[in-house]
Amino acid sequence: MNFHGKNNFKMGPIGDHVLEFDLFTPDGKLLTCSRNSSSDVFFAAIGGFGMLGCFTRIAIQMKRVESGLLEVYALATSSLGEMIREFEARMEKADYLVGWIDCFARGTKLGRGQIHEAHYLHSADDPDPQQTLRIENQELPDTIFGVIPKSIVWRLMGPISNNIGMRLLNWAKYTASATIGNRKTVRQSHGGFAFLLDYVPNWKFVYRPHGFIQYQSFIPAENAERCFAAQLTECHRCGIIPYLGVFKRHRKDGFLMTHGVDGYSLALDIPITNRNREPLRSLTQRLNRIVLDSGGRFYFAKDSTLDAETARSYLGDAAITEFKRLKRVLDPDNLLQTDLSQRLFGDF
Numbered sequence: 001m002n003f004h005g006k007n008n009f010k011m012g013p014i015g016d017h018v019l020e021f022d023l024f025t026p027d028g029k030l031l032t033c034s035r036n037s038s039s040d041v042f043f044a045a046i047g048g049f050g051m052l053g054c055f056t057r058i059a060i061q062m063k064r065v066e067s068g069l070l071e072v073y074a075l076a077t078s079s080l081g082e083m084i085r086e087f088e089a090r091m092e093k094a095d096y097l098v099g100w101i102d103c104f105a106r107g108t109k110l111g112r113g114q115i116h117e118a119h120y121l122h123s124a125d126d127p128d129p130q131q132t133l134r135i136e137n138q139e140l141p142d143t144i145f146g147v148i149p150k151s152i153v154w155r156l157m158g159p160i161s162n163n164i165g166m167r168l169l170n171w172a173k174y175t176a177s178a179t180i181g182n183r184k185t186v187r188q189s190h191g192g193f194a195f196l197l198d199y200v201p202n203w204k205f206v207y208r209p210h211g212f213i214q215y216q217s218f219i220p221a222e223n224a225e226r227c228f229a230a231q232l233t234e235c236h237r238c239g240i241i242p243y244l245g246v247f248k249r250h251r252k253d254g255f256l257m258t259h260g261v262d263g264y265s266l267a268l269d270i271p272i273t274n275r276n277r278e279p280l281r282s283l284t285q286r287l288n289r290i291v292l293d294s295g296g297r298f299y300f301a302k303d304s305t306l307d308a309e310t311a312r313s314y315l316g317d318a319a320i321t322e323f324k325r326l327k328r329v330l331d332p333d334n335l336l337q338t339d340l341s342q343r344l345f346g347d348f
């Protein structure tokens with residue numbers, strides 16, 4: 001899937017750190033690929049959603065960190081435009097940047113939210129790096145406020161797992177981040193910073209019984225504010241409001257089926273109900289149109305709404321033709337298929 005983190009703007013996706021891999025292909029061969037050897041397969045299999053073969057060995061260039069802690073600075077932003085301006089101003093120095101958006105806010109408050117900017121610590125800045133680097137200090141605590149077992153928190157959220165409750169929760173989070181939490185710096189473990197939602201284990205159960213979709217689109221920087229404002233406005237217009245919005249900065253990469261852009265992504269967690277199932281389907285089609293009109297891209301790992309035509313529009317004929325060529329060479333009997341591949345590419 002060639003996944004990305006909150007440092008995508010600086011480090012690129014995981015594929016940018018892969019030196020070499022072995023791919024076991026359906027035609028029975030073990031192919032060693034790198035940027036210099038079988039490079040066409042290298043750039044297509046990474047991000048190739050498992051369609052070209054099975055990675056059996058991956059060599060990755062790692063990076064040494066000197067402390068298990070990050071220094072995390074929180075900043076409230078009153079609009080989408082302000083969030084983008086703050087990202088642009090902080091990108092050069094920050095090691096990680098991520099934004100949260102209150103999707104219930106509208107009008108002049110549309111896109112308000114909070115940025116978290118994180119920096120690595122040098123060992124001299126950490127009183128006990130040997131300790132903070134230990135795996136047990138990267139795991140999230142079992143209780144909230146030292147008493148409430150985290151395993152039951154999703155049950156406590158039951159009464160607010162609806163539009164009114166989530167509006168209130170988003171409002172409370174924004175109000176806290178714009179007042180007591182604003183412009184504050186804390187130290188947090190890498191695990192705590194990277195896996196924030198997992199502070200509530202089984203948070204996905206909040207979306208019971210019908211689940212949710214995550215709708216994430218990637219938009220060139222110059223079109224991002226306009227596109228995401230249009231998406232949020234469209235959600236409000238049809239009364240389907242995402243419960244969570246997460247904002248990230250990205251950069252371009254060289255992979256064939258990439259979701260990478262020099263710009264931004266907004267991931268919207270949208271609950272599914274019996275009543276909104278059909279309206280949600282047509283909402284995502286309108287959101288897709290806005291993305292295509294903005295020169296944007298999509299991400300297979302998060303996709304459940306694209307059709308073949310939309311995939312072709314953003315990937316382009318040349319990329320799809322090349323992917324299909326490799327598919328025919330490596331998997332002549334079309335052994336590897338998924339629901340996603342059939343929906344977007346048929347029988348290749």
Ligand SMILES: Cc1cc2nc3c(=O)[nH]c(=O)nc-3n(C[C@H](O)[C@H](O)[C@H](O)COP(=O)(O)OP(=O)(O)OC[C@H]3O[C@@H](n4cnc5c(N)ncnc54)[C@H](O)[C@@H]3O)c2cc1C
Pocket residue numbers: 001002003004005049050051053054055056301302
């Ligand atoms: C809560 C949540 C948050 C997420 N946040 C992010 C995020 O911040 N950034 C991001 O980039 N993604 C994010 N994702 C998406 C996630 O990174 C991808 O779904 C990822 O691919 C999951 O890997 P997996 O091995 O669990 O999935 P799998 O479904 O097992 O694999 C994913 C794909 O890789 C293929 N594959 C698996 N193993 C192999 C192999 N050995 N060789 C070749 N192909 C293989 C599969 O065919 C499939 O297409 C998130 C997902 C969730 C559920």
